[in-house]
Amino acid sequence: MPKDPRIKKVLLIGSGPIIIGQAAEFDYAGAQACQSLREEGIEVVLINSNPATIMTDLEMADRVYVEPLSVEFVERIIARERPDGLVATLGGQTGLNLATQVAEAGILERYNVRLLGTPLRAIRQAEDREEFRNLMRAIGEPVPESWIITDESQLGDPIASQIWPLIVRPAYTLGGTGGGIAYNVDELYAITKRGLALSMRHQVMIERYLSGWKEVEYEVMRDANDTAITVCNMENFDPMGVHTGDSIVVAPSQTLSDKEYQMLRTASLKIIRSLGIEGGCNVQLSLDPNSFAYFVIEVNPRVSRSSALASKATGYTIARVSAKIAIGMHLDEIQNAVTRKTLACFEPALDYCVLKIPRWPFDKFVGADRTITTQMKATGEVMSIDRAFEPALMKAIRSLEVGVYGLANKTAHRLSDVELEDAIRIPNDERLWAIAEAFRRGMMVEEINALSNIDPWFLRKIQGLVKLETRLKLSGSTIAQLADKLENAEENTPSIETLEQEYSRVVALLREAKRAGFADRTIAEFAGVPEMRFRRLRKALGIIPVYKMVDTCAAEFEAATPYYYSCYDKEDE
Amino acid sequence: MRAFLVLEDGTTFEGKSLGASGCTIGEVVFNTGMTGYQEILTDPSYAGQIVTLTYPLIGNYGINPEDFESGQVQVEGFVVREAADSPSNWRSDRTLDAFLKERGIVGIQGIDTRALTRALRVRGVMMGAVSTEDTPESLLLRIKNAPNYAAADLAKKVTTPQPYRWRVEDTHPTPMEETARNVEPRYRIALLDFGVKYNILRSLAGYGCETTVYPCTATPEEVLRENPDGIFLSPGPGDPEQYDYIVRTVRGLIGKKPIMGVCMGNQILGYAFGSKTFKLKFGHRGSNHPVKDLNTGRVYITSQNHGYAVDPDGLKDGMEVAHLNLNDGTVEGLKHKELPIFSIQYHPEASPGPTDSAYFFQQYIEMLDRVYVK
Numbered sequence: 001m002p003k004d005p006r007i008k009k010v011l012l013i014g015s016g017p018i019i020i021g022q023a024a025e026f027d028y029a030g031a032q033a034c035q036s037l038r039e040e041g042i043e044v045v046l047i048n049s050n051p052a053t054i055m056t057d058l059e060m061a062d063r064v065y066v067e068p069l070s071v072e073f074v075e076r077i078i079a080r081e082r083p084d085g086l087v088a089t090l091g092g093q094t095g096l097n098l099a100t101q102v103a104e105a106g107i108l109e110r111y112n113v114r115l116l117g118t119p120l121r122a123i124r125q126a127e128d129r130e131e132f133r134n135l136m137r138a139i140g141e142p143v144p145e146s147w148i149i150t151d152e153s154q155l156g157d158p159i160a161s162q163i164w165p166l167i168v169r170p171a172y173t174l175g176g177t178g179g180g181i182a183y184n185v186d187e188l189y190a191i192t193k194r195g196l197a198l199s200m201r202h203q204v205m206i207e208r209y210l211s212g213w214k215e216v217e218y219e220v221m222r223d224a225n226d227t228a229i230t231v232c233n234m235e236n237f238d239p240m241g242v243h244t245g246d247s248i249v250v251a252p253s254q255t256l257s258d259k260e261y262q263m264l265r266t267a268s269l270k271i272i273r274s275l276g277i278e279g280g281c282n283v284q285l286s287l288d289p290n291s292f293a294y295f296v297i298e299v300n301p302r303v304s305r306s307s308a309l310a311s312k313a314t315g316y317t318i319a320r321v322s323a324k325i326a327i328g329m330h331l332d333e334i335q336n337a338v339t340r341k342t343l344a345c346f347e348p349a350l351d352y353c354v355l356k357i358p359r360w361p362f363d364k365f366v367g368a369d370r371t372i373t374t375q376m377k378a379t380g381e382v383m384s385i386d387r388a389f390e391p392a393l394m395k396a397i398r399s400l401e402v403g404v405y406g407l408a409n410k411t412a413h414r415l416s417d418v419e420l421e422d423a424i425r426i427p428n429d430e431r432l433w434a435i436a437e438a439f440r441r442g443m444m445v446e447e448i449n450a451l452s453n454i455d456p457w458f459l460r461k462i463q464g465l466v467k468l469e470t471r472l473k474l475s476g477s478t479i480a481q482l483a484d485k486l487e488n489a490e491e492n493t494p495s496i497e498t499l500e501q502e503y504s505r506v507v508a509l510l511r512e513a514k515r516a517g518f519a520d521r522t523i524a525e526f527a528g529v530p531e532m533r534f535r536r537l538r539k540a541l542g543i544i545p546v547y548k549m550v551d552t553c554a555a556e557f558e559a560a561t562p563y564y565y566s567c568y569d570k571e572d573e
Numbered sequence: 574m575r576a577f578l579v580l581e582d583g584t585t586f587e588g589k590s591l592g593a594s595g596c597t598i599g600e601v602v603f604n605t606g607m608t609g610y611q612e613i614l615t616d617p618s619y620a621g622q623i624v625t626l627t628y629p630l631i632g633n634y635g636i637n638p639e640d641f642e643s644g645q646v647q648v649e650g651f652v653v654r655e656a657a658d659s660p661s662n663w664r665s666d667r668t669l670d671a672f673l674k675e676r677g678i679v680g681i682q683g684i685d686t687r688a689l690t691r692a693l694r695v696r697g698v699m700m701g702a703v704s705t706e707d708t709p710e711s712l713l714l715r716i717k718n719a720p721n722y723a724a725a726d727l728a729k730k731v732t733t734p735q736p737y738r739w740r741v742e743d744t745h746p747t748p749m750e751e752t753a754r755n756v757e758p759r760y761r762i763a764l765l766d767f768g769v770k771y772n773i774l775r776s777l778a779g780y781g782c783e784t785t786v787y788p789c790t791a792t793p794e795e796v797l798r799e800n801p802d803g804i805f806l807s808p809g810p811g812d813p814e815q816y817d818y819i820v821r822t823v824r825g826l827i828g829k830k831p832i833m834g835v836c837m838g839n840q841i842l843g844y845a846f847g848s849k850t851f852k853l854k855f856g857h858r859g860s861n862h863p864v865k866d867l868n869t870g871r872v873y874i875t876s877q878n879h880g881y882a883v884d885p886d887g888l889k890d891g892m893e894v895a896h897l898n899l900n901d902g903t904v905e906g907l908k909h910k911e912l913p914i915f916s917i918q919y920h921p922e923a924s925p926g927p928t929d930s931a932y933f934f935q936q937y938i939e940m941l942d943r944v945y946v947k
Contacts, residue, residue: 227872255661257634258609258925266928290663332865332872332899342900345872347861347927349605351627351687387629387687388655457633457661548687554605554627555690556859557900570586571688 003040004328010037010116011083013099014048014055015092016069021177021245021376025308026092029319030055033090036323038062045081047074048091069094071101078102078111085116087326088123089279089302090319096123096302097200117279117326118301126275126301129171129205136296139274141267144286144295146207152192158206159185167209167241167374168192170199179374181209181241210240210295212453214287216253217244218268219310221280221321221344223330228269229347231280231318232310233261239453240286242427245305245376250389251313251354255457260287264294271299279322282306289455309356312383314348315552315562338552340560349554352565355392356383359400360429372427385550385565386517389461394517397432404433406522407465412437425451435459439466465516472513472526478506479527483537496540507541514543515568546572574705576681578623578652579712581699584692591656591680592673596704598715599623599649600722602880603690605859608634609925610669614651614678615642617731617768618836618878620810621722623650623701624858625686632657635665636672642770642924644746646673647731647810650703651680652689679703697854698880723852727811728767728819728837732789739774739784746786758783760941763801763830765789767809767819767837772924776934777805790818793825803831803941806838806916813840813850813881820844827914831944833937834907834916836879842907842916848887853903856880857919860926863899864906864919872899875919876926882918883907913940 012033015026030046031054037044038061046061049069056064063081067073078086086108088099102108103120125131129148136143147158158166168191170178178198182188188206195204215236222228235255237248253261268283275281282300287293300306307318315338324334324344331345358378362370372378384395398405412433415423420441423434431452438448445459472479482503485494500507513523524534538544545566551559564573574590580601600622604613607628613619631653656669673680681703693699700721702712737746741756759781764774766786777784784805787796796804804826816837823845826832834842840850857877864875882903885894896906896917906917920926921933 225871229874252607252628254630254633256608257637257640257662257664258606258612259640261608262923262926262928269929330872332863343863345863345899347874349627349859349861350607351605351629351690353630389630455661456659457657460659460661553861554859555687555694556603556605556627556855557694569687570685571691573691 002329002333003324007042007084007114007116007327009043009045009081009083010085010087010327011045011047011078011081011113012037012061012087013069013074013091013095014046014050014053015094016049018050020379021305022092022094023305023380025305026090026095026303027053027055028308029090029303031060032317032319033087033323034060036320037327040324040327040329042327045077045083047077069098071098071105071107074098074102075105075107078107078113082111083113085114085327087116087323089118089326090322092302092304100124117322118277122275122277123301126277126299127171129169129203132299135274136271139270141271141296142294144208144210146205149192149204149206150196150202152189152196155188155192159188163208165209165211166206168195169205169207169374170195171201171203171205177375181373210286212289213240214255214289214455215240215244215247215297216256216264216285216287217306218265218283218285219280219307219318220268220272220283221318221325221331222272222277223325224278224328225330226273227331227345228272229331229345230265230268231316231348232314233265234306234310237454237458238427239455241374242372243374243376244284246358246372246378248358248432249309249356251310252350254389255455256287260292263292267294267296271296275299275301277301279303279325280307280318309381309383313354313385314350315550316344316348336552338559338561339557341557342553348552349556351554352385352387352548352550353389353392354383354385355389355396356381357396357400362429363402370428370430372429387548387567387569388516389458390465391515391517391567393461394465394519398519405519407433407436407462407469409433417441421451424448432462435462436466439463468513468516468518471509472518472523475506475509476526476528478503479510479523479534480529482506483527483529483533486537486540487533500541510538510541511543511568514538543568546570549573576703576705577707577709577712578681578684578689578701578703579709579716580692580701581716582696583713585709586681586684586689588681588683590705591651591653591670591682593677593679594705595679596702596707596712596715597623597650597679598700598702598719600698601625601652601689601693601701602698602856602858603627603693604878605861606876606925607860609860611636611640612642612925614646614648616770616878617643617647618808618810619648620727620731620768621649621725622810623652623703624648625652625689627686627690629654629686630657631655632660632669634662635660636667636669637662637664638666639664640924642772646676646678648678651678652684652686652703653680653682654684654686656682679705693855698856723812723814725811726815728789728809728816731768731810732766733786734788736785736787736791739778739786741778741781741783743778749785754783756781760802760938761785761799762803762805763787763796763799764805764807765791765796765819765822767807769807770922770924772922773805773807773835776922776931780934780938782938791822793822793829796822796826797829801830802945803833803937806832806834806841808836808838808878808920812852813837813844816841828912831913831937831940832916833933833940835921836918839907839916839918840881840883842892842914843883843888843904846892846907847889849884850881851884852881853879857898862919865897865899867895867897873929874927875905875930876923877919879918913944915940
């Protein structure tokens, strides 16, 4: 169906101030939605209390209200603007909660405003733990054992179940605020008390903590015609127990066979259909690393932080497409903005590896608790793309801007063996570097896996980088020698070709190191030469990056508006 | 060990050996699926082809004893950017490299597979060779002297030499002599094997069907001898243009029993109802192709593997187009107006790829239910 002709003017609710768990990604989503709706000739009215956003720029929407995000103000804007519809699923949890309150107050009915996209009932069903679990049971999707608690006095049942550890999640909060993992009765009381106080509904859910299970997410889309697709799946480097927002995440999944990938994809589509979501949705699942057993963890019935990542990772404009679905368009009527030849109704194929590393503010808050759990602490994230996992990881580390350029940070080497094991066992912002340090000290993949439950696939990649680091260090003086010879060569004698032949082994090593993502700065350090001198050597040797497209389709179709990433591969596009 | 991949037009890629050493020649094609390499390697429809995967990290979850789509590795050669040497998955029992070595399949790793894919997209699929022993020049000569993909009767190469059965509870083919059954089948299906995937047999078994698999050279009389309830036309490799003998067999079955066709089965039905096929520039191979069901307007994400498409213009005698590909508008399914016959160009059995189209097996059963009034 083409867009609903009755919808001429739409109110869009933004996500307000940037807070932990809800950062600039919702500005990205909102701005994309504004453009998407106006492309279809819709007049867009925007409310957002945060003026430091792109979406509140004058050219983004037709009318911009920088006003408090409260029911009262929304009502006044509705009374004045009389929009035909309200889009609630693009302003994060804040936008969604506010829209829910506005709808529940009867304001939408009073002014004859339609809630566009995902219906209110679906939002409630996804957000209310009990309703969600009942729905999952009804459609045969597994959910972990759990209890809904509205008062500490109800903790008897979970305690009697003898299932430990238990995870506590407050209802209607974002970023898992107030949640945690309880290993005993005392901890359970303490975390429950905190969670109840922070929940908008004074409600927490306590459930089996799936220790060591893989955490996998699917970004899915559905239109009013019940066509549903998955945009992207993502696998968390950190197993269950770390909030997704605090996890290192890789896209697509790396350790899932097709059977596992499709099993979880099918479950995600079944869920979005059963909820009746119209637009984007994020499904989080947990997979046993030793069987086909899985559980559905939760669903975000809206564009989420992961959607922003999935959008950038695949080139698929989730917010843009969600906005068009909200005004009644079907997936097969929306163009793929990247290829401009194919439609939004397809599933992106990646021919690269995407990595996200969260950025924590612990450098600003010295003395803060650096462990990471189910309550999100990261204030931002970086994303990188490359043809393999290793260079994507190294790029992401450099992008963090924490003064670290590779797998050696300033602290891990100072830890005692016992401290190092703790730094691997208990998730924290520096675990990645602790793992690298453990490999330097000769720890085995199996030992680190036993401590952290991180999949051996990821660990072997880090081990491989550490081995390469060792080889680079051992060849440091040869690299320096080569750099010297090049700098001091008179008028092409010896020629670069002669040097390349003479030093063929070390040149091959340098190629391998650059392909694996080692920074010039790091290699120069190992060689004891200035970074610029190494850089000149590298360029003289012809070790230079090429640029490849993010085109949503793994080169199957020509792309019109692609973006690029660098890599040390062959063909430059 | 060093290895080369050379295309018919002279384009050369240098990489490292993967799997067995030696030389192999075939049509070079790409698949955009991000998972499912084991299913792809063992899918008979890839016979005669050197397959490259656009996803760069292959072999991450190893090879397991279960995800086989036939008894053999069927691809002629395999091309990846990076083959995992230490896979991680609970079912994995060997690495991709060890598996290919064991099965004598020549492959290449470490090449820019995106550059290769772009070359195939722009210039179309073409013949090529992978070798660990030849120079690029000698490889080019070998390609020029080798028979073209379209000239080989690949169905005869991959079809079962003898009929076999797949009973309701089977996980592997069973010899015809084995007559004992634990479960009485709901329907007995006769399948013409042009290169069937095990998951078609598993899916039919999942709906309570026992399938007897016949060689592609079987006559209509042989296929109908045991009086099956339905006929199934399997997928398979090669240019459908050359399978006159199969088209004749299928014409002999039309109107006798309900028929479902998949992939090659769809193309053969196209020929049987007066049409032809044409070669697609670079085929449809992947797990993300959108297909529209013209009857319901619904769109499905499908698993595809075909290099030819049915020409809709020639269709006659009641056969009509039922599904279209949304990317390029080509025919993805046929349906007969009166007779209980339908076919789809893509893969309801998935494996690899999305299982969204598994409902076609259900539709086949419902069609049989209507015919036999159950």
